Amino acid sequence: MNAATALANPVDIAYLVTGICFIVGLRYLSHPRTARLGNRISAAGMLIAVVATLTQGIVAWSIVGGGILVGAAIGIYSARAVKMTAMPQMVALFNGAGGGAAALVATGEFLRLLVESPTRPPTLPIDESITIVLSAIIGSLSFSGSIIAFLKLQELMTGRPIVYRGQQFVNGLLAIVIVASAIAVILGTNIEMAFFLAFGGALLLGVLFVLPIGGADMPVVISLLNAFTGLAAAMTGFVLSNNVLIISGALVGASGTVLTLLMSKAMNRSITNVLFGAFGQVQAGAALSGANGKASGNVRAASVDDVAMMLAYAKEVIIVPGYGMAVAQAQHSVRELADQLEKHGVEVKYAIHPVAGRMPGHMNVLLAEANVPYPALYDMEDINPQFARADVALVIGANDVTNPAARNVPSSPIYGMPILDVDKAQNVVVLKRSMNTGFAGIDNPLYEDPKTVMLFGDAKKSVDELAGAVKGL
Amino acid sequence: MTEHLLNELTVFVLAVFVGFEVISKVPTTLHTPLMSATNAIHGIVLVGAILVAGAAYGTLGPVIGVFLVILASLNVFGGYTVTERMLQMFKPRPTPGDAKK
Numbered sequence: 001m002n003a004a005t006a007l008a009n010p011v012d013i014a015y016l017v018t019g020i021c022f023i024v025g026l027r028y029l030s031h032p033r034t035a036r037l038g039n040r041i042s043a044a045g046m047l048i049a050v051v052a053t054l055t056q057g058i059v060a061w062s063i064v065g066g067g068i069l070v071g072a073a074i075g076i077y078s079a080r081a082v083k084m085t086a087m088p089q090m091v092a093l094f095n096g097a098g099g100g101a102a103a104l105v106a107t108g109e110f111l112r113l114l115v116e117s118p119t120r121p122p123t124l125p126i127d128e129s130i131t132i133v134l135s136a137i138i139g140s141l142s143f144s145g146s147i148i149a150f151l152k153l154q155e156l157m158t159g160r161p162i163v164y165r166g167q168q169f170v171n172g173l174l175a176i177v178i179v180a181s182a183i184a185v186i187l188g189t190n191i192e193m194a195f196f197l198a199f200g201g202a203l204l205l206g207v208l209f210v211l212p213i214g215g216a217d218m219p220v221v222i223s224l225l226n227a228f229t230g231l232a233a234a235m236t237g238f239v240l241s242n243n244v245l246i247i248s249g250a251l252v253g254a255s256g257t258v259l260t261l262l263m264s265k266a267m268n269r270s271i272t273n274v275l276f277g278a279f280g281q282v283q284a285g286a287a288l289s290g291a292n293g294k295a296s297g298n299v300r301a302a303s304v305d306d307v308a309m310m311l312a313y314a315k316e317v318i319i320v321p322g323y324g325m326a327v328a329q330a331q332h333s334v335r336e337l338a339d340q341l342e343k344h345g346v347e348v349k350y351a352i353h354p355v356a357g358r359m360p361g362h363m364n365v366l367l368a369e370a371n372v373p374y375p376a377l378y379d380m381e382d383i384n385p386q387f388a389r390a391d392v393a394l395v396i397g398a399n400d401v402t403n404p405a406a407r408n409v410p411s412s413p414i415y416g417m418p419i420l421d422v423d424k425a426q427n428v429v430v431l432k433r434s435m436n437t438g439f440a441g442i443d444n445p446l447y448e449d450p451k452t453v454m455l456f457g458d459a460k461k462s463v464d465e466l467a468g469a470v471k472g473l
Numbered sequence: 474m475t476e477h478l479l480n481e482l483t484v485f486v487l488a489v490f491v492g493f494e495v496i497s498k499v500p501t502t503l504h505t506p507l508m509s510a511t512n513a514i515h516g517i518v519l520v521g522a523i524l525v526a527g528a529a530y531g532t533l534g535p536v537i538g539v540f541l542v543i544l545a546s547l548n549v550f551g552g553y554t555v556t557e558r559m560l561q562m563f564k565p566r567p568t569p570g571d572a573k574k
Contacts, residue, residue, distance in 0.1 A: 022514050023491055029507055030498040032563040039510055039560055043553045046517065050549075053520045058527035063535055067526065067542025068519075074543070075551030079558065087559070091509050094551045098515045101522050101545035104537060108525035127478045226508055226515075233515045238481055240521050246481055247488040248517040254492025255511040259504060354501060361504025368562040375566050379501045 014052035015244035021045025022248055026255075032374050049244055084369045085326050088359040089153035092146045092222055095229050099142030102232035103199065106135040109239050110195055123188045128239065133182045133195065135235030137202040142228035144206030149221055152210070153358060159215035167212060168276060174205045209275065216323075216400075218358045219263045220274045227256025259360045266354035266380075268406075268417035299435070302453035304462070307429050308469030311337075314391035314427075316347045318383065320420055321363055322356050324397020324433070328459035331370040334396060337467040338372070344470065350376055351383040351393075351420050353401040384421045393425035395446075397432075397459045403444045413442060428452040431462050506559045513552025519545035 021041050028038025058064055075094070082090045110132050114122045124132070151157045178201040184194035213221050234249025236242075264271050311317055319338065325331060338348040350372065356363040364377055378386070387393060395402055402422040405412040422428055423446055430447060432454060446452055455462050474482075499507045522545040526538035 018517075019488075022517075023495060026492075026495045026507075026510065026514075027498070029503055029510060030495075030500065032500075032503060032560075033565070035503055035506060035563065036557065036560045039506075039513075039553065039556045042510060042514060046513070046519075046549060046553070049517060049520050050523070053523045054527075056524060056527075058523065060527050060535070060538065063538045064523050064527040064542055067522075067539045068546045070539075071543040071546025071548075072550040075547040075549070076554050079551045079554035082555065084559070084562075087505060087509070087555070090551075090555060091505075091512055094509070094512050094516075094548050094555075097544040097551075098512065098518055098548040101518045101541055101548065102515075104541040104544070105518060105521040105525050108538075108541070112525075127475055223508070226512060229515050230511065233518045233521075234485060236518055236521045238478070238485075240524060241477070241481065242520065242524075243481070243484055245517055245521055246485050248514050250485050250488035251492040251495075252511040252515040254489050255496040255507065258493060258496045259508060262504075352501070359505055360508060361501055361506070364502045365505045365559055365562070368559075368564070371562075371564065373566040374502050374563050377502055 011052045011056060012243070014048050015242070018045040018049040018052075018244050019247040021048070022251060026251065084366055085329070086154070087365060088218060088222055088357075088362060089150045091359060092150040092153060092225065095222070095225050096143045096146030096150065099139045099146060099225070099229040099232055101139070102229065102236050103136050103139030103143060103202075105236045106132045106139065106239055107195075107199070109236075110136070114192065122191065124185075124191065126186060129186045129188075129191075131235050131238035133185045133198060135232050135239055136195070136199050137178060137182060138228050138235060139232035140199055140202040141206040141209075142225050142232055144203045145210045145221075145228070146206075146225050148207050148210040149218065149225060152215065153218060161214040162211040167208075171205065171208050174201055174208065177201050178205060213275065215358070216355070217267075217274050219355050219360050219362070220260055220267070220271065222359045223256050223259035223263055224271070224275075225256075227253050227260060230254075230256055263355060263360055266418060268414070298448045300453045302429070302455055304455065304465045304469050307453065307455055308466050308473065310427060310429065311341055311346065311392055311394065311466065312344045312470045312473045314341075314346050316349070316386075316390045317341060317392045317394055318349050318351050318387060318390045318422075318425065320351045320353075320393060320395045320398050320402060320422055321367065322353075322396065322398025322401065323358065323363075324399070325459050326357065326363070326366050326397070328397060330396065330460035330463050331366050331372075333460050333463040333467060335367075335370040335372050337463050337470065338376075340467050340470040344473070348376065349378055349383065349386070349390075351380070351387075351422075352377055353380055353398070353420055354418075356398065356401060380418060380420060384424075387421045387424040390425045392427045392429060393422045395422055395428065395430045395432075396463065399432075399444055400442065402446055403442065404446055404449075405442065405444070409445075422446060423449055423452075426451065429455060431455050431457075431459050433458065502563070506556050506563075509552055509556045509559065513549060513556055516545060516549030516552050519549050521545075 025042030230252025237245025
């Protein structure tokens with residue numbers, strides 16, 4: 001470090017302001033009322049940092065300027081065009097872009113240090129090499145992992161887990177190769193080859209580690225990849241001795257970690273189980289649905305008019321939306337039905353399971369888009385005690401998160417998973433396409449409960465008909 | 474470990490704690506916007522991208538340099554735009570006045 005009395009660089013002061021903006025911006029995200037202001041404060045901080053950086057002896061203006069223009073155009077266009085149901089893959093894509101950028105920043109610094117190294121063959125200072133290798137590995141892992149997550153969510157490839165024999169072994173071997181290469185870079189043996197081996201290995205590992213993860217586990221993966229990119233950005237901060245990168249990366253890493261833990265808790269699975277458990281889980285699910293997949297004897301089907309009557313004369317209705325609702329694009333219809341019910345003096349609430357949707361809080365965004373006011377959306381902990389008072393629980397395209405087996409059948413694969421206590425309501429109406437089992441391939445005893453009626457058909461069509469019938473009452 | 478690295482590590486560790494503290498106060502309703510907001514924040518790697526690609530070290534080459542800046546600014550601009558778009562959808566309960574529409 002320089003003498004402590006030396007005046008601080010104005011650019012570093014600007015970076016400090018940026019760090020404060022990010023923290024304050026995130027703080028304001030703690031309430032929907034202030035969240036937009038928070039996002040703008042954060043964006044202002046970003047602007048300050050970028051402008052300050054542009055004063056730092058940029059030579060290649062065409063590269064920097066052109067790159068920013070093109071990136072901004074693509075980013076803004078796709079952010080405006082994307083549908084809210086496609087938000088998880090959009091976030092995955094931006095996340096991958098950030099991870100890739102972090103890896104390339106590390107590569108750029110690596111190559112510069114090689115050229116400037118006074119020794120032949122070139123060597124790197126150990127502080128630099130550790131952080132360079134880490135940001136290259138984590139960044140490229142996040143890049144390729146995010147791309148696979150994007151492809152799966154966009155359904156450009158199958159959302160089902162892709163598994164093969166010896167998968168864990170191959171991944172383990174690859175991880176060892178990456179770690180060995182990283183150590184070689186740090187120790188200074190054959191550093192160029194070792195660096196690119198680590199880089200390429202991490203790219204490959206990113207692909208291989210997301211492949212076996214199924215669609216319903218995506219909330220965990222997206223959160224984890226978010227944490228990775230944050231960490232990669234923080235590492236580039238170490239590489240470039242840049243505090244604002246370190247602070248921002250640490251914030252994002254913390255955020256991604258918090259969300260990852262929340263999501264796996266909501267599924268009652270450890271992170272290792274989500275990431276490495278695909279093989280066993282698929283087998284268990286298949287065996288189970290094979291054994292009792294047809295045990296759908298005692299379900300009661302109801303007509304639209306029956307259900308409409310039940311809903312319209314209820315005092316309180318709790319709607320339980322699941323990913324099936326989003327797939328059927330039924331959220332606007334649901335809002336319409338709720339409006340009609342409210343005209344009849346029915347109190348309508350929404351029960352949101354933490355893993356409803358494909359990323360944390362996804363269902364809330366989908367309902368917000370359909371103009372459902374956010375105070376009507378309730379978290380699992382808040383709504384569960386209220387089911388007993390509700391006249392009707394209306395389950396739309398949700399299955400496993402309402403399965404009482406998670407509470408009282410210790411042999412069930414989802415035993416212990418926190419669920420919405422739909423079966424505590426006076427009446428339960430389930431809108432479902434058919435009697436097929438949910439993602440986990442497990443029968444749902446809720447459907448055979450005497451107070452449950454089923455309304456079969458496409459969710460959007462059923463809800464539209466219900467809204468029409470309620471309107472006519 | 475150099476004193477310099479130790480200082481940076483201190484900043485990092487403290488920022489992680491601040492992150493945990495701030496993030497745990499965000500309600501579930503806002504978790505998707507939170508994720509896309511933090512997504513935009515890690516776009517700060519654009520600062521690194523500008524430094525590396527803009528300094529004409531000549532080592533990364535102009536093609537990778539441009540690609541790098543594009544990736545990072547895609548992350549920044551896309552992230553903030555999409556967060557803003559989501560957040561403007563979150564509305565409180567309509568007041569009795571505009572309930573008729």
